[in-house]
Amino acid sequence: MTGKAAQSLEKTLKRTDPAQARAIERSLEIAAERHGDLTPRVYALLFERKPEMEALFWRDKDNAIKGEMLSKVFEVILDFVAERRYADHFLSSEVITHEGYDVPREVFAIFFAVIEETVRDVCGEEWTDEMARAWRQTLADIDEFVRQGSA
Numbered sequence: 001m002t003g004k005a006a007q008s009l010e011k012t013l014k015r016t017d018p019a020q021a022r023a024i025e026r027s028l029e030i031a032a033e034r035h036g037d038l039t040p041r042v043y044a045l046l047f048e049r050k051p052e053m054e055a056l057f058w059r060d061k062d063n064a065i066k067g068e069m070l071s072k073v074f075e076v077i078l079d080f081v082a083e084r085r086y087a088d089h090f091l092s093s094e095v096i097t098h099e100g101y102d103v104p105r106e107v108f109a110i111f112f113a114v115i116e117e118t119v120r121d122v123c124g125e126e127w128t129d130e131m132a133r134a135w136r137q138t139l140a141d142i143d144e145f146v147r148q149g150s151a
């Protein structure tokens with residue numbers, strides 16, 4: 001993305017509403033408390049939805065890359081909804097880095113949706129409408145950065 005495009009995107013995209021940010025944070029806390037490491041579940045669902053992605057992790061014999069990547073994704077979501085110190089730029093640059101791994105840009109939205117679905121399932125009856133709204137809005141905002149990032 002050019003400097004100008006980045007600036008206009010930053011202006012048009014409002015920061016996450018603090019109540020929605022809290023709902024996202026809370027849902028992730030509950031998921032971690034209830035389930036611990038979500039790595040196996042998230043990737044199992046991703047590969048069910050996009051089977052062709054599994055082969056791209058051929059180097060990842062012990063799931064360390066998958067775990068590391070997912071923890072970065074949680075960090076980026078938490079930064080995106082709060083201070084947004086680096087998340088927007090990081091998202092744009094990861095899209096480019098991942099072209100080197102043959103990951104199509106469209107798969108980012110699928111991956112984030114898979115994360116939301118996993119968190120929702122793990123939260124069970126503790127999942128609230130506020131969390132659902134917060135995730136919907138946040139994923140739509142993140143998608144803007146992914147779609148327009150460094151194009």
Ligand code: HEM
Pocket residue numbers: 053056057058059060064065068069072073076091094098101103107108109111
């Ligand atoms: C914001 C979203 C994403 C972030 C922050 C992210 C971050 C990362 C990071 C940090 C690594 C390197 C991990 C390491 O070597 O320890 C990595 C590797 C990788 N990512 Fe992502 N990722 C994202 C989205 C995706 C998506 C949607 C896919 C598609 C399935 C994907 C596929 C891969 C693959 C295949 C590798 C392994 C590359 C290799 O063989 O070294 N990533 N990712």
